[in-house]
Amino acid sequence: xxxxxxxxxxxxxxxxxxxxxxxxxxxxxxxxxxxxxxxxxxxxxxxxxxxxxxxxxxxxxxxxxxxxxxxxxxxxxxxxxxxxxxx
Numbered sequence: 001x002x003x004x005x006x007x008x009x010x011x012x013x014x015x016x017x018x019x020x021x022x023x024x025x026x027x028x029x030x031x032x033x034x035x036x037x038x039x040x041x042x043x044x045x046x047x048x049x050x051x052x053x054x055x056x057x058x059x060x061x062x063x064x065x066x067x068x069x070x071x072x073x074x075x076x077x078x079x080x081x082x083x084x085x086x087x
Contacts, residue, residue, distance in 0.1 A: 002028050013037050042070065043080050051087045058084040 002010075006028035013021040014035060023029050024041045032039045040048075042065065049055045059081060066072065072080075 002031060010035065010037065043072070043076070047080065047084055047087075050084045 002025075006023060006025055009021060009023065010028065010032050012018075013032070014037065019038065021032055021037050021039050022041065022045065023032060023039055029039050029041065046055070046058055046061055046065075049061075050058050055061055062072070062077060062080070
């Protein structure tokens with residue numbers, strides 16, 4: 001079940017015909033995609049920043065996110081760092 005903030009973000013994105021919606025919650029992302037919205041998460045933004053040369057070390061940024069309470073599985077972290085290494 002979506003929380004109120006996620007539901008409102010989806011509704012607003014639909015109302016304004018948003019190009020991209022930032023959501024990290026898996027269920028919220030699935031719901032948004034079912035409604036035809038283009039979605040990314042914090043890690044997608046991190047990869048884009050690396051690709052555009054806006055950040056140097058994705059590992060450093062991931063560590064900062066984790067210190068701030070961001071949760072990520074070890075396998076996903078490894079996948080993101082591998083992908084970031086291509087840029």
